Amino acid sequence: LSQVEESLDLTKLNDWLNEMEDTSVSVQVPRFRVEDTFTLKEELRAMGLTDLFSSEKASLPGILEDGSDTLFISDAYHKAFLEVNEEGSEAAAATAVVAVGRSFNFNRESFVANRPFLLLIRESTINTMLFTGRVADPCNQ
Known part of the structure; x- marks a missing residue:
């Protein structure tokens, strides 16, 4: 096999x-x-989604209740x-x-x-x- x-x-x-x-x-x-189960972080970065994983560059406004824009993605998984x-x-x-x-x-x-x-x-x-x-x-x- x-x-x-x-x-x-x-x-x-x-x-x-x-x-x-x-x-x-x-x-x-x-x-x-x-x-x-495996991580998708490196594959997504290779596709150009780099800012999303950066605490300095990510921009995800309107998600947090207090209105701050400090949210970023640390990892993504697929199961x-x-x-x-x-x-x-x-x-x-x-x-x-x-x-x-x-x-x-x-x-x-x-x-x-x-x-x-x-x-x-x-x-x-x-x-x-x-x-x-x-x-x-x-x-x-």
């Missing part, structure tokens, strides 16, 4: 996605939750999570429902996630990656 992660780039991912075709597959995944369980899945603040049929076609392809795997959630109409994650030990979730 680590070799796949290290070698995975946008070109390879797009090649894989372009080779995919629609098919009916029985999928078995364990309950799991992946989450991460994302994905939880999958018997009731469906929840990613960040979006919820999806998984429908389960009453009968099973035994001739259908089957995928059982009983070893480490990567997961990707992509919005296909605009080809945008919304979430990526890794489940290192699916049997111990």
Whole structure:
């Protein structure tokens, strides 16, 4: 899995996605939750939002009750999570429902996630990656 992660780039991912075709597959995944929190301060500074993080240069008038303009941003954080369980899945603040049929076609392809795997959630109409994650030990979730 680590070799796949290290070698995975946008070109390879797009090649894989372009080779995919629609098919009916029985999928078995364990309950799991992946989450991460990271700071955005340096990325925002690199995008040009430097004054916002400066106690001398930030200008955020009208926010403080006393009318002073002494407020500045010390840091910015992003937290994302994905939880999958018997009731469906929840990613960040979006919820999806998984429908389960009453009968099973035994001739259908089957995928059982009983070893480490990567997961990707992509919005296909605009080809945008919304979430990526890794489940290192699916049997111990």
